[in-house]
Amino acid sequence: MDHVPSVILGLCSYTHDSAAALLVDGELIGFVEEERLSQQKHTREYPRHAVEWLLREAGLTAGDVDAVAYNFQPARYLVESPAALRLALSTTTRDRTLPRARGFAKVALRTQRRLRTLGQQFPAARVSPVLHHRAHQLAAFAASGWNDSAVLVVDSLGERQTTTIASGHDALRPHTRTLEAINDPASLGYVYGAVTQHLGWRRGDEEGTVMALAALGDPKRFRHLFARAVRTTPNGFALDPAYFPPRVLTSGYPRLSRRFIDETCPERHPSGPLLDVHRDLAAALQERTEQVMLHLARRARVITGSRRLCVGGGVATNCVSIGRIIEAGIFDEVFVPPAPGDAGTAIGAAVTVHTDSHSRRPVSGVARACYLGPSFQDQALDLRQWPGLQQKTLGIKTAEFLADQLAHGMIVGLFQGRVEAGPRALGNRSILASPLEPGVVERLNATVKFREPFRPFAPMVLAEHAAKFFTLGQEAPYMSMASGVTDKAREHVSAIVHANGTSRLQTVTQSQNPFMHEVLSAFARRTGVPVLINTSLNVKGKPICGTPAMALDCLASSGLDALLLEGRWITK
Incomplete structure (x- = not known):
């Protein structure tokens, strides 16, 4: 008998940072946060654009979905309602006893209603609620690609849990076992x-x-x-x-x-x-x-x-x-996975349901993957909506051209390949600038990002040269770790050193992002420094630009000098 594929849709929805992920036979087809497509930052809406893109990418319809993995379990909220009565024992907390009990019960019922709503959208699917911290654990552990590790999850609230310590096992069929948990109100x-x-x-x-x-x-x-x-x-x-x-x-x-x-x-x-x-x-x-x-x-x-x-x-x-x-x-x-927050639990919930189904198919496409969203490489570009913009198509030496512009002090938006997962731009939806340019941090904050002047900018560095500038001592592919800096960094690239003497760096390897590796190498040949400033392609209050239209809006409405969009050089 022919194998029937298992189609699991993982969802983070109705709370904040809505996102969707799709596993087919254990393989991650893709993952994207809804804000990257809807332009609504931290949206709590059902991730319609994300789900439509994933099903289109896989050649499937809503009727083909076997399971919807949701990132909360309603019943777990209910347990807190009777537990809240302990607050009545103290005069400090007595006035919150009943409101807290009612609040947790109300959220439990609301979550149950949300599960029913999802069931109506995917009539052939079973809706599987996943314990929130388990979804976080699997999102982190599966992305590591390791066979075993400790897993620490710390957030604001998942049902009742705020902190869990687990052990993770098996890179092919990732699973975790919670060893200790701390419940709210300790958060x-x-x-x-x-x-x-x-x-x-x-x-x-x-x-x-x-x-x-x-x-x-x-x-x-x-x-x-x-x-x-x-x-x-x-x-x-x-x-x-x-x-x-x-x-x-x-x-x-x-x-x-x-x-x-x-x-x-x-x-x-x-x-x-x-x-x-x-x-x-x-x-x-x-x-x-x-x-x-x-x-x-x-x-x-x-x-x-x-x-x-x-x-x-x-x-x-x-x-x-x-x-x-x-x-x-x-x-x-x-x-730390590229999407450690709630959005990433869409992946974790899907992996959990796949693992719990005892499928013989291993999980693939999750480990060390961050470029998981839509790509717009073959899309025609019509600039009539942005009358002040003009474009030219670049030849094969695009990386050399970009490095040259950056070395001459230009601040450039970069839009290439698939959208990154998580809150950091990792070279596919980035704003790039030379850290050697005088006043570059002030210019970026004031005229490009429109944000507070004390906000630092993060560096991306060739992984093979990272130790010359940073003391971290391990790779940091997703810009999720602050590192101490060396004297060489203080001397040559002080623009990327924050007031506390650290930098939130991204190490770039050729296998992770070949184009950015080429740009950094070309920039190093011109300047002697394999480091660039990398910040997300957006302005304050807006999400990272997931679509060409969002990127063109960003160019037109900010102090960006140019935008490199899928090999096209766009200027004002």
Whole structure:
């Protein structure tokens, strides 16, 4: 009898960062975040564009889908409702007891309704809800390609869990086993988001801005407060509800207490002045986050015995914390997948359902893959919508031409091949600039990205020359790790060194991205430096450009000098 293919659609939907992934017979056909196609940053809408593209790519219809893997389990929320009654035992938390119990029950029912809605869209499919942290674990471990490792997931909330330590096994049929879990209200992601919002930035979006700001502050002022408020325990950490009241899954309940505000500062308005107290608060928050992440990494090492670590969940995007774990030498190697946040759980959920089905087919196309979204290589380009733009087609020496323009100080958008997975541009949807150009950081922030002047820019470097400039001591293919820098970096490429003496680097190999490897090599021949500034092809508040139209809008509306779009050189 002919083999009937197994078609599993993995979804992250209805919460934030909607995304979809498709596994056919265990092979990853593709993955893309909906925002890259819909232009709505962090969208929570059902990922219609993403799903349509995946089915088209595989030559399938909605009726061919056997299983829909969803990244939450509704029943797990319900368990927290009776558990919330323990809050009634303390005068500090008593007023949140019933609202918290009601909130978790309400989300459980809402999640159940969402599963029914998905079932109606895919009538032949079984809808399989996957435990959120298991989806994170599988997304990280399967992407590593390792046969075994410790897996640490730290986020804001998945059903009840906020932190899990697991062991991962088998590169071909990846599976994980959770060894320890920390439940809400102890949540590092909740703390970071709450303080981000207090400092005047968007929670769930601009935590990276607070991480950058932290380098300009002195943590001493609020160090003792955070040591009290986020206390380490033998197997993890706990929050003091006097500073961070227990979460209520309904709006209208503040995330910070009056005591926290009295002992730190009033809430900053987004357009308000940035004061030393704000810098110091960010610095203390970041320092405590790094300490707790190191503590959790050490715990993962002890209970798994593994010499390798995969890290997932939203807090894994805190690249300075990841850098600290690597520097501490707890593990031989640390891996963060290209999409460690919720979007990546679309892949993790699909892998989980495939593994649980006991299919004899191995998982393929996930390990060490980051260019997973749509490509527009053969699409005709009509510039009539952008009357100020003009194009010319380049010849075969495109990389040499681009390196030459960059060496002469141009800031260039690059749109080539498949869309990257995750929050970082990795050379396919990037803005590139020379780190040797005087004032380049100021120019990028002010006229191209339209963002805060203290925000640093990340370098991409030829992997074979990385050790001359960076002290990390391992590859960093997805720009998810902050590294210390060498004297040579400080001397030659100071533009990519942040105030804390680190850089969030991307190491580039020929096998990972042949074109970017060629560009970096050509730039090095002209300048003696195999390093470029690489930031995402977007402006502040907009998603990374997933389509040619989005990229052309970005060129037309920003201070970009030019856009290299699939071999076409487009200027104003």
